[in-house]
Amino acid sequence: MQAFEYASPSSLKEAVGMLSSSWGETAVLAGGTDILSLMKDYIATPKKLVNIKGIKELGGIAKQGGGIRIGAVVTMDELASSPLLRGEYASLTQAAMGIASPQIRNMGTVGGDLCQRPRCWYFRQGFGVLAKDGSGNALVPNGENKYHAIFPQGDAYFVSASSLGPALIALGAKLKVTGPSGDREVAAEQFFTAPKSADGRETVLAANEIVTEIHVPAAKGIRNSTYEVRQKDALDWPLATASVALTMKGNTVSKARIVLGHVGPTPVVAEEAARALEGKTVTADLATEAGKAAVANAKPLSGNGYKLQLTRVAVKRAVMQAAGVRA
Amino acid sequence: MSKIHDEMDEKTRAKGAFSRRGFLRGAGVASGALGGAVLTEEQAEAAQAAAQGPGAVAISLNVNGKEQKLNVEPRVTLLDACRNQLDLTGAKRVCDRGTCGACTMIMNGKVVYACTVLAIDAQGRQIQTIEGIGTPQKPHPVSTAFVNNDAQQCGYCTPGFVMAAKGFLDRNPKPTYDQVKAGLGGNLCRCGTYVGVRKAVLEAAGKKG
Amino acid sequence: MAGNYNWPPMESRRQMGKSYTRFEGIEKSTGRAKYSSDLNRPGMLHAMMLTSPHAHARVKSIDTAAALKVPGVTGVRVVAAAGAELNWVSQEIAIVAANTEQAARDGVRAIQIEYEVLPHVVKEDDLSKVGDRATPAGEQVTGDPEKAFKEAEVISEGQYGIPVLTHCCLEPHGQVIEWKGDVINFWPSTQNVSGIGGDLAKNLELPATQVKVHMDHVGGGFGSKFPSDRWGVEAARLSKEAGGRPVKLFLDRATELNMAGNRPSAFAKIKMAAKKDGTITGWESSSWATGGMTGGGMAPLPYVYVNIPNKRLNHTAVKTNGGPLRAWRAPNHPQASFLTCAAIEDLAAKLGMSPLDVMAKNVAWAVEARRETYLQQIKKAAELSDWNKLWHRRGDSGSGVVKRGLGVGICTWGGAGHLSNCNTTIHPDGSVVVELGSQDIGTGTRTIIAQVVAETLGLETRDVKVNLGDNAYPQSNASGGSTTVGGVCSSSRIATVNALDKLMEKVASSLGANADQLEAVNGKIQVKGTPGKSLAWKAACQKLGTQAITESGRNDPRNPRGLNTQGVGGIQVADVSVDTETGVVRMNKLVAVQDCGLIVNPRLAESQIFGACIMSICGALMEERVMDAATGRVLNPDMEFYKLAGISDIGEIQVHLMIDAEQDKRGIVGLGEPPTIGGIAAIANAVANAIGVRVPMVPLTPDRVLMALEERRA
Incomplete structure (x- = not known):
């Protein structure tokens, strides 16, 4: 780790004031589960680290305006064990529980989950987020890409590591982002972005902005679920996930949202898959159809074609789980 | 206008508090009381807000119920501070990236990976290390159960596993076998002692495997 | 019983064959067991390595001046100077010692180095792509395979592969080492307590007697922890250069997985x-x-x-x-x-x-x-x-x-059991100590030795003190190849029988019998089959006066005497x-x-x-x-x-x-x-x-x- 200055402000205003407007100069510390590892590997070398856990207004889970407000430094454990979420927001609880390590759930925060950097092993080895060698050749397409994107965007082949992103997008959540000029609201769906250059980022946050809270609209009656395909039961990154939110009219799906995780540099909204469900009654066959539709536009790489299948299955199983349909 | 004024005022206050804090430190007290004079909450908050480091900073850690004063650079992890400065070497540095659990400690009642907590950020928390829960003469029941069920071979993952198991049992005093498996998913062993660990945790919970 | 080293009959064993919990179990599960990587010695320096980021390269130039200027850095040793060829990622280039781990890392980062990158081959799964890296070993033919396949009723074919794995010992390779004057004190993480000192001495061109090895516990080895390694040798030199301050150098996880086996x-x-x-x-x-x-x-x-x-x-x-x-x-x-x-x-x-x-x-x-x-x-x-x-x-x-x-x-x-030597000492106060230059790599070596010794002496397993982990103790070979239990149990059986024979000679007269008429059972030395004519263990040992008995035993793999x-x-x-x-x-x-x-x-x-x-x-x-x-x-x-x-x-x-x-x-x-x-x-x-x-x-x-x-x- 490179030496840095450390600050632990108690107000948001102070915290934002301490952040540099250019990436790399400063970094935000919340749970620490990602940023400290990045710093140990010299992937991040901030001169100042701003701890935001002491800012009271960033904590807490509460009902608000029919929906729910989740503070950015709420831990994954608080999220997973919150009675306010259980049931109504099953997809969030399930996504948080998918992180199979109690230690990480106790430390990792909701904001950190959204802002964590990719686990792409080329990125972690220092080849940049777009994973290029010294001559500018992309390393992923012909390299070891079994954990990479089947929905690459431009030169971005990594997968978004966020566990909560897909569920938040499916539920239509909005993020409050605070910067030097105040607050702005960003739809969860708009929050993630594929970087276009090596020093680009995976979200629309500016370097001196902080995710401060998340608003998830009411989900009463919206059947929602997250299904992760992981190799290990113990702590392991998912290979593909799907979060679904189904608005039902009787037995019929009136509106569906299906969002894929760990298959693209951002969570991927699967419009075709959602359309396959709308106006129909969920059966195993229909869920299978939705799974197929979800990957219709995928562009797998040399070694990750199997993720098409995993994605199809994740969608199928998430849909069936949400709808309460058995195989 | 008034907003700007407020901001300036805040900055000034922060500065003032920082110098007072510097004075306090110079007097040999890192935080808390000096001759009965306690920092106001506002002063303490402002002092925290001021940047510290990158050089070594005087900090105070509450480890196993004892206030420990030490000088660390902000980049030193809780794990390294405990191992290198407090000689609390039960927690091990194995992956050093928050994956394997060998460094597990309990902070404010919750299990954490001490390799991904900064020491400076652990101030004001109740930190429990393996040394704080028992001794070879008076072991914690989980430690005893690990011995009884031979839940260890080389033993390097063991202290972390014991702490993870303790933290788990504190929250789930009567777990099922499946809950034990799910509750200890954040620790890895290379010798392959999981069979013993499962039995040990159930035994410690007052159940027979 | 003199010279009868045979294992006691299965049905009459009281200590061997029992499932005792491991001796050091409670030390380990309370976090008190001190591994070499846990040691904090006074004045200790921390060392970190600069290693190759390339799979194949030549060092064009290396300049450590800036590293030496990093506050806290006390010394730098270059092991791959300009011109040196590096053949794998994480191959050692330079080692920096400093007052803190952080300063040592800063020192490593400050080293100026230029590489000439050379072509590499790192994958072997497709043999057609490895070019001149393939060395055929020649064909071995037994019988008449051609005929066998011609006459076969069924032929089955397949292709199978299993990749390179890494040991991933949880305690990384490394050591604390202190070279003061003529003596090197060496706390490695090793499977080879008796041998690693000699290996280090050879690398440093010193007499083996100058290296004192100490290690209580080792956090996994699985076959990868026998030699003293480059990092041991250079850490020793850094200690010497720092006037004998101890130097701690353990590999970080990535280096451990990249190149420590x-x-x-x-x-x-x-x-x-x-x-x-x-x-x-x-x-x-x-x-x-x-x-x-x-x-x-x-x-x-x-x-x-x-x-x-x-x-x-x-x-x-x-x-x-x-x-x-x-x-x-x-x-x-x-x-x-x-x-x-x-x-x-x-x-x-x-x-x-x-x-x-x-x-x-x-x-x-x-x-x-x-x-x-x-x-x-x-x-x-x-x-x-x-x-x-x-x-x-x-x-x-x-x-x-x-x-x-x-x-x-x-x-x-x-x-089969490896070469192992053991000393068994019976003290006049009745205490029993066995010493072997062996190690417990998770096997339970201490525990099983104590069981063998207790069995031999008619004592309880917990009565026996087992000292391992120091090359001052009698030489016992490295723990590898599943040779340890056979080796150490046999040598400790022989040493203990020898010691017991000596004790019996001392006490025979007071029991009115010949030494060969005595047996050690149930905490007593007694005339065989006659509990009435006995001395409690402690009373028997008191007959030694002030002189402890120390006898040695050796398991010679060429003649294991039926013990293993x-x-x-x-x-x-x-x-x-x-x-x-x-x-x-x-x-x-x-x-x-x-x-x-x-x-x-x-x-x-x-x-x-x-x-x-x-x-x-x-x-x-x-x-x-x-x-x-x-x-x-x-x-x-x-x-x-x-x-x-x-x-x-x-x-x-x-x-x-x-x-x-x-x-x-x-x-x-x-x-x-x-x-x-x-x-x-x-x-x-x-x-x-x-x-x-x-x-x-x-x-x-x-x-x-x-x-x-x-x-x-x-």
Whole structure:
């Protein structure tokens, strides 16, 4: 780790004031589960680290305006064990529980989950987020890409590591982002972005902005679920996930949202898959159809074609789980 | 206008508090009381807000119920501070990236990976290390159960596993076998002692495997 | 009893054969056990290494001036000067010592270095792409394979592969070392307490007597922790240069995984000729392997079935720019077992036979001494795995998404006791101390020695103090090859019998008997069979006056006196479920049946087997060093993508140790290695049985399982 200055402000205003407007100069510390590892590997070398856990207004889970407000430094454990979420927001609880390590759930925060950097092993080895060698050749397409994107965007082949992103997008959540000029609201769906250059980022946050809270609209009656395909039961990154939110009219799906995780540099909204469900009654066959539709536009790489299948299955199983349909 | 004024005022206050804090430190007290004079909450908050480091900073850690004063650079992890400065070497540095659990400690009642907590950020928390829960003469029941069920071979993952198991049992005093498996998913062993660990945790919970 | 070193009869043992908990257990589980990496010595410096980021490069220039200016840095040693060739990622370049770890890291970062990057080869799975890195070992032909294949009723062919694994010891390699004046105090993390000091001395061109080795505990070795290594040598020099301040240098995780040892890969195309009844009549294999720049030797093929009459073997060693191989728990055997048993399973599937029947049918091709044992083990494993009920023909596993299957793997190993010396001291106060320059690598070495000594003296195991972990103690060889338990138990038995004989000579007259009429039982020295004529242990020892008895004992591997022997076999059966939609394999159960000779402590022996089985599960399903062809990097030198099974990933494990009079009379046989061998084969075969198609390459990750399923459909 490179030496840095450390600050632990108690107000948001102070915290934002301490952040540099250019990436790399400063970094935000919340749970620490990602940023400290990045710093140990010299992937991040901030001169100042701003701890935001002491800012009271960033904590807490509460009902608000029919929906729910989740503070950015709420831990994954608080999220997973919150009675306010259980049931109504099953997809969030399930996504948080998918992180199979109690230690990480106790430390990792909701904001950190959204802002964590990719686990792409080329990125972690220092080849940049777009994973290029010294001559500018992309390393992923012909390299070891079994954990990479089947929905690459431009030169971005990594997968978004966020566990909560897909569920938040499916539920239509909005993020409050605070910067030097105040607050702005960003739809969860708009929050993630594929970087276009090596020093680009995976979200629309500016370097001196902080995710401060998340608003998830009411989900009463919206059947929602997250299904992760992981190799290990113990702590392991998912290979593909799907979060679904189904608005039902009787037995019929009136509106569906299906969002894929760990298959693209951002969570991927699967419009075709959602359309396959709308106006129909969920059966195993229909869920299978939705799974197929979800990957219709995928562009797998040399070694990750199997993720098409995993994605199809994740969608199928998430849909069936949400709808309460058995195989 | 008034907003700007407020901001300036805040900055000034922060500065003032920082110098007072510097004075306090110079007097040999890192935080808390000096001759009965306690920092106001506002002063303490402002002092925290001021940047510290990158050089070594005087900090105070509450480890196993004892206030420990030490000088660390902000980049030193809780794990390294405990191992290198407090000689609390039960927690091990194995992956050093928050994956394997060998460094597990309990902070404010919750299990954490001490390799991904900064020491400076652990101030004001109740930190429990393996040394704080028992001794070879008076072991914690989980430690005893690990011995009884031979839940260890080389033993390097063991202290972390014991702490993870303790933290788990504190929250789930009567777990099922499946809950034990799910509750200890954040620790890895290379010798392959999981069979013993499962039995040990159930035994410690007052159940027979 | 003089000079009678034989093990006491099985039925009369009171200490040996009992499941004592391990001696150091409570130290470990309370975090008080001090490993070398836990030591904080006064004035200690911390050292960190600059290592190569390239798989193949030459150092063009290196300048350490800036590193020396980093506050806190006390010294820098360059081991790869300008012109030096670097052959793998993480190869040592320079070592920096400083007052803190942080300063040492800053120092490493401050070193100015330029590389000339050279071409590398890091992947060997496709032999056609390795160019001049391939070195054929020449063909070995036995019998008439051509004729065997011409006359074969069935021919089965397959290609199989198992990648390079890394040891991933939880305690990394390294040491604390202090070179003051003529003496080097050395606290390594090693499997080789008696030998590592001499190795360091040789590297430093010093007399071996100047190196004092101390180590209480070691956090895993698995075959990778024998030598003193470059980092030991340079840390010693840094200590000397710092006026004798101790230097601590332990590898970081990435370096540990990149270059502190790995198990070579093994790939093979195998063809078998057989009769319709399952009798194997011919074998052809062409195999290849890498273990770094030394290539990779041939796994012993065909495994176990060594006497298949007609064979043609080819092997190619492939040099790759990867970290150097080190011994890995049963070197080359898990690979050989996997390759052979996979081929046998494929043959059995083709014949529509149970692989257990094919294995039994061909037991005549195994060494004679093991044949009967294998047949017994096959029977037992079938019983414990419910084979007759659960096994089905390949792929005949129903219409559900989740398919269940069973598979089998086999092992063989030597495991004779190594050279070991022991001193046993009986003190006038009755205390007993044994000393050996051995180590406890997780085996329970201290505990089993105490059991042997207590048995010999008629005492309780906890009465015996066992001192290990110092090269001042009598030389005992490294813990490797499953040789330790046989070696140390035999030497401590001999030393203790010798000491007891001396004690009996001293007390004989006071019991009115000759020394050879006495026995040590139940905490007493008594006239044989006459508890009335006895002295309590302490009273007997008091007769020594002020003079303790110290006697030595030696296990000479050339003449183990019947105390230990070699040669074991084992059968493992895996029961798995495969989600055919996701390719995820879940363990239901792994059954390990193992012959074992005389067992000193069943609990600790069983733990060895549990551990071995779990290692096999990791190897079969998860573990793999992933190399990147373009950059030459190991992409997963961490514990996140170098995947190890967690507590919920292993299913149930059932161990059956063949503890009986027949086994017992063989004496002690090593047990660390054999149960690590057959599990990967068993699991891979169970998956083939479940899904109806061979997944040619382990680990059986979802991508590979799904690909095999897809090819089957196509």
